[in-house]
Amino acid sequence: MEHGLIEVALSEGAELSQASIKEKLQGELDELESELRIHLPKEIKRALEFGDLRENSEYRAALDRQNVVKARIVELRQRISEIASIDPNKVPRDKASYGSTLVLFDAEKDEEVTYRLVTPEESDPAQGLISTTSPVGKSLMGKQEGDEVVVRTPAGARNFEIRQLKTLHDQL
Numbered sequence: 001m002e003h004g005l006i007e008v009a010l011s012e013g014a015e016l017s018q019a020s021i022k023e024k025l026q027g028e029l030d031e032l033e034s035e036l037r038i039h040l041p042k043e044i045k046r047a048l049e050f051g052d053l054r055e056n057s058e059y060r061a062a063l064d065r066q067n068v069v070k071a072r073i074v075e076l077r078q079r080i081s082e083i084a085s086i087d088p089n090k091v092p093r094d095k096a097s098y099g100s101t102l103v104l105f106d107a108e109k110d111e112e113v114t115y116r117l118v119t120p121e122e123s124d125p126a127q128g129l130i131s132t133t134s135p136v137g138k139s140l141m142g143k144q145e146g147d148e149v150v151v152r153t154p155a156g157a158r159n160f161e162i163r164q165l166k167t168l169h170d171q172l
Helices: 003-048 056-083 135-140
Strands: 100-106 111-118 130-131 148-153 156-166
Touching: 003 056, 111 135, 130 135, 135 148
Parallel strands: 111 130
Antiparallel strands: 100 111, 100 156, 148 156
8 A cells, every 4th residue: 555545544534533432522512502401401500599699508409400511511512623633644653652552562461452552532442542641651652562560550650571562553
């Protein structure tokens, strides 16, 4: 396959992943915006009908929820913008980064584990999908095949050797 065709295939594969993540986030954003515009105003109005606002826990709960929803909407919009700006052609070809699959050897447990570095939205540690922002993901970012890595987790430090690295570019 020619170099240009690889880049086109890479871009298409990454765009599909980006599209599915954006779709998931957009779905949550739509639900929250609906809650903010329709459900919460009704709850606040109903709570106001109970009278004395100083002792009105329903009113306070509705306002608290409104603030949480507004904050999450801001986060989701920011995350959608960040995901839209990922350029697969800027993903390193020889270092662990988003989309890389790594086979690690844990000498202490005498076992190999396989992880794929993904966005926080795709993360599923039980399936070996590790967020690039998690302690394990951060430790692996920028590393190369043969590197020794110390991963600090809440359970303590673990030492790994990167036995195999397949970047996003290699997986096409």
